């Protein structure tokens with residue numbers, strides 16, 4: 001493995017950092033406070049090609065072999081400025097775009113993928129339900145074929161972008177009695193079908209990403225919007241989560257790095273007892289731990305991206321290593337930053353309070369820390385292979 005970024009990747013990272021510094025950092029706290037979803041920033045990210053890295057050129061993307069690594073670099077840089085805005089990578093192409101690319105027919109690919117890459121369409125995916133979070137097979141949403149349409153009924157929740165999204169990848173049982181072989185996947189144009197309503201959910205963090213419930217009430221979805229084969233839904237879910245978890249890992253690295261940046265600045269500016277607070281060894285202990293852990297989390301994330309770029313999209317083990325560890329590191333880094341900044345960390349004058357609220361999401365979203373540990377331990381013990 002080559003640990004160095006290519007010249008092209010360094011330039012892309014630099015470009016993303018300066019975009020984030022100019023267009024996101026000055027507003028991130030205000031947007032968070034106002035629960036404002038900056039659609040215009042997502043549009044600009046689309047124009048800059050941020051969502052095209054994992055998509056081949058024929059569908060509007062730029063992937064020529066290092067797409068996952070590039071997506072990882074971009075996700076980290078954007079999350080470093082705002083964890084909320086990082087969510088867009090998964091909602092545009094790492095989730096819906098890649099699912100359509102892998103399982104869709106030519107018409108579906110041509111119709112939807114370029115619009116997700118450009119962000120002309122806002123995407124989302126709906127797995128979780130009020131009574132089915134970690135236990136995906138417990139979902140209750142059904143899709144029943146009726147002539148040329150599937151009729152969807154059920155409630156999805158914790159869907160990022162739900163209230164604004166144009167396109168949603170929805171998982172529902174077509175043959176519930178078949179359990180893992182009875183779930184299917186649908187591309188639902190939320191604004192072009194009847195019988196869909198959404199509700200906004202209040203959250204303690206990641207507040208400039210809108211999260212909501214989507215309620216399907218006899219929603220008629222054209223039959224041609226079935227994605228792939230009936231019965232393949234559960235396979236689609238797990239193969240898709242295995243890609244989106246990578247962007248989560250990169251997002252966690254970005255938030256942890258932002259914490260480290262903040263404490264580094266603070267420690268060399270703030271003076272107490274006649275010296276910079278960076279001179280105190282208890283702070284140095286926390287800073288050293290943060291620096292090592294951020295770099296270790298980044299390398300685990302790069303490893304998973306590197307494997308995917310070599311065609312190993314089923315690297316569930318290494319993706320869980322990265323997602324689990326990076327989530328823990330982000331939470332620890334935010335906690336240390338809070339301790340080092342003291343009352344300034346707790347105040348809204350510094351972004352550390354936002355990082356603190358955003359960091360813990362990475363221990364929950366797209367498979368909790370405990371679920372990642374379960375995947376890792378089951379593989380380690382030989383009970384269930386993670387890479388399949």
Ligand code: GRA
Nearest residue numbers: 127128134136158159160180234235238239366367371388
């Ligand atoms: O063999 P089978 O017919 O029994 O089917 C199993 C297997 O083939 C079935 O799923 C299939 N499968 C896979 N297929 C392809 C499982 N893993 C894979 C894979 N990697 N590739 C059930 O498999 P199982 O091994 O019996 O799994 P399980 O014991 O039911 O569950 C395992 C586990 C707990 C790890 C899994 O369910 C899991 O990862 N749960 C966490 C789900 C999760 O991450 N939920 C969050 C969704 S994200 C969201 O809703 C909100 C965030 C998005 C947003 O921001 O909008």
